[in-house]
Amino acid sequence: MLSLYADTPSWLHRVPAGLKLAALAGGGLALALTTDALALAVAAVAALGLLASLGPAGRGARRPMTVTLVVAALLVGLHALLGTVPLGLVAALRLVCTTALGLALTLTTRPADLVEVIERLLQPLRHLGLDPSRFALHLALMLRYTEHFFARWQQLDEAHRLRTGRPGGLRLLAPLTLQMLLAARRVADTLHVRLGR
Amino acid sequence: MTAGLHLSDLTLRRGATPVFDGLTLSLTEPRIGLVGDNGAGKSSLLRLLCGLERPQAGRVTVDGQALAGAPLPPGRIGLMFQNPDEQIIFPTVEEELALGPQAAGASRRDAQAAAREALGRRGLADWAPRAIASLSHGQRQFVCWLALDLAAPRVRLLDEPYASLDLPGQAWLREEIRRAPAQVLVSTHLLDPVRDFARVLWLERGRVRADGPGAEVCAAYEADVAQRVAGRSVRPGA
Amino acid sequence: MTAGLHLSDLTLRRGATPVFDGLTLSLTEPRIGLVGDNGAGKSSLLRLLCGLERPQAGRVTVDGQALAGAPLPPGRIGLMFQNPDEQIIFPTVEEELALGPQAAGASRRDAQAAAREALGRRGLADWAPRAIASLSHGQRQFVCWLALDLAAPRVRLLDEPYASLDLPGQAWLREEIRRAPAQVLVSTHLLDPVRDFARVLWLERGRVRADGPGAEVCAAYEADVAQRVAGRSVRPGA
Amino acid sequence: MNNSSRQIATVSLFAALIAVFGLIPKIDLPLGVPITLQTLGVMLAGALLRPRQAFLAVALLLAAVALGLPLLSGGRGGPAVFFAPSAGYLIGWPLGAWVTALVMQALPTAAPRRAAVSAFFAAVAGGLLVVHACGVVGLMLIAQLPAAKALLGTLLFVPGDLIKAVVTAGVVHTVARGLPDWQLGGGNAR
Ligand SMILES: Nc1ncnc2c1ncn2[C@@H]1O[C@H](COP(=O)(O)OP(=O)(O)OP(=O)(O)O)[C@@H](O)[C@H]1O
């Protein structure tokens, strides 16, 4: 499977996964509760600064981040038409923050480390009859697929641009879904052969 | 108990395509080659042997135990996929290699140590933290072999392992296969590495067209190809 | 105007890996081979030439026109990817093949008719409605070549096109390449198909180690490999 | 092929798909319930998976959200989202996916065109009607809206959700051609 994980070391690679996850969860909650555009603007600048501070390891974030910024601008524009600019501003800033933070996490954290943390967090659920390791495997795969989606979309778009001179855009949605179903099959095959699941 | 891999009276359809129809085979030799045209059924045969395809009729047994949907424990039989991107799950070399030992019950730490050790032994210690996506195609194929070697199954199925390897890499893999303490089945379009095998099967449209010592079968296959090419009756990958 | 492909003083890093450092090349011959170890930079060179990689320094020109990020119009230069699954976009063979003519302005109907015609000419009419996912690996590689051929760019870059083709398929592709009315660059680990090329480049860790007639360069590369294998200094895919 | 690995792989895939649609931003409406593309993911899960798998895929996503991962559109996550006015819709998602898959099983899927048409109706039944029914109940209970207002409010989403059902049909059409052995309505059996 494809991934965005950058092997160029950065300072954030050395921060423990648990800490990063806690920060992301805390940050996410704070962002969700804030409706103050100024505070969100400060947070957005900080989040983008965080990405920038990764140096070469942050390269993989450029494209998804550009897309996000464009979309955020469109969002504000849309709200301007509806006459609800403040609402749009808040939503756009929140989007920029959470995307930047999420990207910083995936670029610098190996999914295995992340899932280990969650598995530990869920240990108490064992008493309720839930199997934390199985749930963790689900989560791990889900996070891997999310990255794979992006990387795969980039690949498809690359092939489309090369072959037609145009970006693929929404036309790629159905092919991408198909590719992802195939990916799921392959992962199932691999789990079957390699883990005996 | 009949040791080795046995297929009896096997019928397999994949989607609308009939692949095998009443195939019976006993695979017990330590090294077996699999050659034949594109679409002949090489990958399908390997997938059957490790339980990834379920036949419509007939049975497959591994060391006397029937494969019936439920997978064998991973120490038993392993497959190196034709396309490395289909096999690789994890983003870094170390994690990818650690999967085998972990599945066998090792702790994460021990598994990763084993992975690093295996890399170090081959002069590739610096590969451990690398992102798989940053490796060239051939380099990813190495990772797949290493992952299989670390999982150390008793039967190893290799689906065109030589396809993207450079010449030194091909020599290296031949040597690794020679030394592997396991039964090895190799499907390949590159005939040299299987010419010295005691047994090679030539598949043609789901049937065994020839079965015998590597040198003989490879020569027969080459002669047939030469004839078809000369007669311009080459229809790609039918 | 300088016709052909020119790279001057090119520097490329991919992630943390330096690939080329000050590479200068003029590629004007109608058939050029590209050989070298895994990770030498063959795929990276081809990706540079069609604008998929952007160099950190230096410039690439195609027929005198600089490649600056934006891809050239598709009639100009085309790439057959090393991994067919990276190239293929659409669900069925017919739709996949129709993309090239469609991009060149043909209507959907005409494009699909052209696709069926191209298949029919090669005796593969029954492939048109098939799902790509139901083809074997080598069969998918054929589809990739056919798609490139239908798009008919003036420069064709082929990244290890022989890797999963069977022997008849290899002979068939050599013949197709021989006849193609285009400049063709082929990277390959299989040396025979490029031995008779007027020019072959041997890449080694991002540098041109040898550059000359196919027979000579291939022989030199093979001699070097033989020496390394004999000296056991084979470190896979360094 | 073993069911357990198939199940794990597909369930997590569709949870991821819904998460990815969350990256495409929502449009906030004054109602406190956003227009989001994530419902397209819910419909797709229903149209392409077996009922149980479809339900589990959406439930997995919601569990990850509850754990704090920011996977809802606009990057929201944490337990708080289950107490917002849109909570009814959220709870409706797994049910909607389940119903979509049930309807899909009952309709013909042999030819790609048929399958696409069936997918449209299944998506409308599960992904639209069921989700909106749950949503309206949520609006009444949590946002304290009177039934009439809640019904009127939910109508705002119908045009968008109908478009999503059409897209679902398109995707199913592609899958039916590209993966003829994907058992539509029967899920990921081979
Ligand atoms: N997923 C699939 N669904 C339906 N048919 C398939 C599928 N995969 C392969 N086939 C068909 O089954 C037959 C055997 O394919 P298989 O992949 O086993 O061939 P192969 O010998 O491995 O070929 P190659 O040398 O190209 O890898 C081919 O006719 C192919 O078209």
Ligand SMILES: Nc1ncnc2c1ncn2[C@@H]1O[C@H](COP(=O)(O)OP(=O)(O)OP(=O)(O)O)[C@@H](O)[C@H]1O
């Ligand atoms: N996406 C990537 N990100 C970072 N580094 C990469 C990437 N792809 C390749 N590399 C590195 O660039 C170098 C050249 O790789 P390239 O793929 O061009 O080699 P190649 O000659 O095509 O090898 P092969 O014969 O295995 O296909 C290698 O060291 C490889 O590890």
Ligand SMILES: O=C(O)CCCC[C@@H]1SC[C@@H]2NC(=O)N[C@@H]21
């Ligand atoms: O993100 C959330 O908090 C839940 C949003 C629920 C949105 C509902 S689902 C049905 C309807 N269609 C939309 O596009 N939005 C609403």
Ligand SMILES: [Mg+2]
């Ligand atoms: Mg094969």
Ligand SMILES: [Mg+2]
């Ligand atoms: Mg390459």
